[in-house]
Amino acid sequence: MRLLSLMVFSLVLLPGCGGERVPPNERLPLELGELALDVRQESRMYLLSDKRGGFLVGTIAGGLTRVEARWTVFGEELLRGFELRRSIGGLPEELAAGTIEPHQVQLSWKNGAAMWVLPLESPGRHTLFLGIAAPVDHDLILSPVREGPAGEPALDREAATIRWRVGGGSGELVLSVGEGGNVVPAGVAVPMAASVTVLLSWGETALSVDELRDLHRSAGRLREERTSRLTGLLNRVYLRSSDDQLTRALNWLRLSLDALLVEGRDTFLVAGIPWDGSIDGRANAQAGGTLGLATGDPRKGAGVIRYLAAAQDTVVRHSSFGRIASRSEGVHRSYSGADVTPLFVRAIYDHVTQANDTALVRSIYPVVKRSIEGTAAHHTDRENFLVHGGGETWMSPRGADREGPSRGNRAAEIQLLWHFQQLIGSYLASSIGEFKDAERWGGAAESTAVHFISSFVDTTEHRVYDHLLPDGEGVYEARPNSLLCLDLLPSELLQQTMLRELITHLLYPHGVGTLSSTSEGFTPYMDVSGRYSAGEAQYNGPVATWLLSPMVYALTRYDRQDFSYPLTERMIRHVLEEEMAGTLPEMFEVLPRPGEERPRAAGLRSYAPATAEFIRSFYQDYLGITTDGISRALVISPKLPEHLQHVDCTVFVGSTPVHLQYQIGEAVSRIVLEQPAGEGEINVNFIWPMKSGDAWRGSVRLPQEAILRLVFSAEDAVAFHGEEAVAIAGKWNLRGFSRRNELTGLRLAVPPAP
Numbered sequence: 001m002r003l004l005s006l007m008v009f010s011l012v013l014l015p016g017c018g019g020e021r022v023p024p025n026e027r028l029p030l031e032l033g034e035l036a037l038d039v040r041q042e043s044r045m046y047l048l049s050d051k052r053g054g055f056l057v058g059t060i061a062g063g064l065t066r067v068e069a070r071w072t073v074f075g076e077e078l079l080r081g082f083e084l085r086r087s088i089g090g091l092p093e094e095l096a097a098g099t100i101e102p103h104q105v106q107l108s109w110k111n112g113a114a115m116w117v118l119p120l121e122s123p124g125r126h127t128l129f130l131g132i133a134a135p136v137d138h139d140l141i142l143s144p145v146r147e148g149p150a151g152e153p154a155l156d157r158e159a160a161t162i163r164w165r166v167g168g169g170s171g172e173l174v175l176s177v178g179e180g181g182n183v184v185p186a187g188v189a190v191p192m193a194a195s196v197t198v199l200l201s202w203g204e205t206a207l208s209v210d211e212l213r214d215l216h217r218s219a220g221r222l223r224e225e226r227t228s229r230l231t232g233l234l235n236r237v238y239l240r241s242s243d244d245q246l247t248r249a250l251n252w253l254r255l256s257l258d259a260l261l262v263e264g265r266d267t268f269l270v271a272g273i274p275w276d277g278s279i280d281g282r283a284n285a286q287a288g289g290t291l292g293l294a295t296g297d298p299r300k301g302a303g304v305i306r307y308l309a310a311a312q313d314t315v316v317r318h319s320s321f322g323r324i325a326s327r328s329e330g331v332h333r334s335y336s337g338a339d340v341t342p343l344f345v346r347a348i349y350d351h352v353t354q355a356n357d358t359a360l361v362r363s364i365y366p367v368v369k370r371s372i373e374g375t376a377a378h379h380t381d382r383e384n385f386l387v388h389g390g391g392e393t394w395m396s397p398r399g400a401d402r403e404g405p406s407r408g409n410r411a412a413e414i415q416l417l418w419h420f421q422q423l424i425g426s427y428l429a430s431s432i433g434e435f436k437d438a439e440r441w442g443g444a445a446e447s448t449a450v451h452f453i454s455s456f457v458d459t460t461e462h463r464v465y466d467h468l469l470p471d472g473e474g475v476y477e478a479r480p481n482s483l484l485c486l487d488l489l490p491s492e493l494l495q496q497t498m499l500r501e502l503i504t505h506l507l508y509p510h511g512v513g514t515l516s517s518t519s520e521g522f523t524p525y526m527d528v529s530g531r532y533s534a535g536e537a538q539y540n541g542p543v544a545t546w547l548l549s550p551m552v553y554a555l556t557r558y559d560r561q562d563f564s565y566p567l568t569e570r571m572i573r574h575v576l577e578e579e580m581a582g583t584l585p586e587m588f589e590v591l592p593r594p595g596e597e598r599p600r601a602a603g604l605r606s607y608a609p610a611t612a613e614f615i616r617s618f619y620q621d622y623l624g625i626t627t628d629g630i631s632r633a634l635v636i637s638p639k640l641p642e643h644l645q646h647v648d649c650t651v652f653v654g655s656t657p658v659h660l661q662y663q664i665g666e667a668v669s670r671i672v673l674e675q676p677a678g679e680g681e682i683n684v685n686f687i688w689p690m691k692s693g694d695a696w697r698g699s700v701r702l703p704q705e706a707i708l709r710l711v712f713s714a715e716d717a718v719a720f721h722g723e724e725a726v727a728i729a730g731k732w733n734l735r736g737f738s739r740r741n742e743l744t745g746l747r748l749a750v751p752p753a754p
Helices: 003-010 209-236 244-259 281-288 291-295 298-310 340-355 358-378 412-431 435-456 480-488 492-506 545-557 561-577 608-622
Strands: 037-039 044-049 054-060 066-073 076-086 095-100 105-109 114-120 126-133 140-145 154-156 161-166 171-177 182-184 187-190 195-203 239-241 261-263 267-269 327-329 332-334 625-628 633-636 646-653 656-663 669-675 682-689 695-702 706-712 717-721 724-726 729-734
Touching (some): 054 095, 054 114, 114 209, 126 140, 171 187, 171 209, 187 195, 244 261, 244 608, 261 298, 267 281, 267 298, 281 298, 281 608, 291 340, 291 646, 340 412, 435 480, 480 492, 545 561, 545 608, 561 608, 633 646
Antiparallel strands (some): 037 095, 054 066, 095 105, 105 114, 154 161, 161 171, 171 195, 182 187, 239 646, 261 267, 327 332, 625 633, 669 706, 682 695, 695 729, 706 717, 717 724
């Protein structure tokens, strides 16, 4: 858990740089077409979102005669796919290829037909756009595939519409055909060599013929607005690097996280795909604090925080008083996640410090206060540990009838999160003048930390217990949860011993496992369907993808990005080449199944926490960038993989964009920063590591509407504002700064053959 070091570092403003004047490289704007993924014989899944709870999830593979495309709105299925047939003879056409982009999918058939599919981000309705181009030698029939009770559709040839009543009669799905096509009982008739627009629109009220015509007239504009919005998002939080695969994967993940963000009356993240319509509080709390970093728009993170705050149990007599809902389905809420509320408070801290959203602090403070006081009253013991039920940690599979691993009643990571919940509460209280709360919670946080060391740390074996039993006995299991407690451990010997053991037993080339293969109950696989586990299997071995982020943090602390980055590259390959395009799954199995080449993805195929944590880790651990909007400070302490020679990105200090470049050379390296507009100076604090193992440390100010250049060599660190050389405050050459020699001889886990 990196929060402790970030909180400490953000409070230390290092006191200032000169050198060679090199202009920043000219930026080439990012375009959605650069992220296009071509699919031919291999199978790829895709995800398209209308940002309002509608999701189109499909599969492309050459040779298919039915287009698999499941369209749902808040978990209710409206469409299963499409079939394309010849109008004479009815023979099905075979897909030849497809192209997946963040905003649309293009399908190509062997007969020369093509179709563009995308959701429109239209207000009031959920609408799919289908643009069909028929081959030059024969007519086509496009048939929507629907399953389940729907009743007979109402066909109107004159208006070129087909209508279905769906959702128990509470809504209407209407297919309407633009100029050049028509409707027939089997679907849409497309004449040879014609291009036809088809709209599928769902809403609670029926659309008149005139309203449908207006929708068709606006479809082109809505397509352009969707493309423009996503292109704007990419360029607002611009990132290019000398590694094209990294650039593409990171920008894909950014847009995939945006796709999972529903923005309407409420703003919340869908935990992952497939989605049943319920809202996962843990996933929102875990990923919500990264939204500002990922999108450059702090309003999105604030929206998720407000949604979670509204889902708090405010009934004092309830044992769940102060908790944030772990799951919401309509008006029904459950409060069975002991870690959800601390994660929510951490998301507040991340958002407030990055965005300087002091207005949110005052409005949300009563929620934070209830969260701490409710836990203290109902869920703590005499050591001020957070006491929880057996199914209340992140290792509890979804579903009331499922039991996760038995982890006592005080899991290690829950205590770490509870410690930070109190610490952040104290920080927020101080910021608004509630000093009694600040003092009380700060002391309680210290008590939790002190008792953690005495109760969870085995100083003889140099290891950390995974959990405590109700009688206080510590239980050691080779699970990843102690990794999250790294910053609470009292000695380097303990930290390094623990990290070595976790790597040896849990770290695979594709991520961090949930239980060592030498432990009783280990299983390398999920259940047959791969969606959820049977019994305890899900967290008794398989890899949890979001855990790569804390592992990268731990390794880069010791300058071992040479060991961590191959794991990151494995995730990059998955994003660009495997399973659901542009995103990360919830889990991986440990071993390939018999006859298969690589471990299967499992659980949710697109998972918001894994996506958010990958983005957070890249910026904070590899680029070493931390922003503090409150202090208007930018901390730079990179741990770049050796092959990465150039990075150009935009980060935000509060609402101020800062363009930042790393230019890495053999003898001389540079940081170029530009604040094109803003609200005054930004204090730039840096620790720049050299290949020799030394580092330069110092601080310098970045004026508004100015360019700052920092130039580093073995002999000196110098700085320029424009063409004027300026002094670096507190400049210091840190000899032998690198810690890479402290953590050597690492080797990945090797599970037994199946």
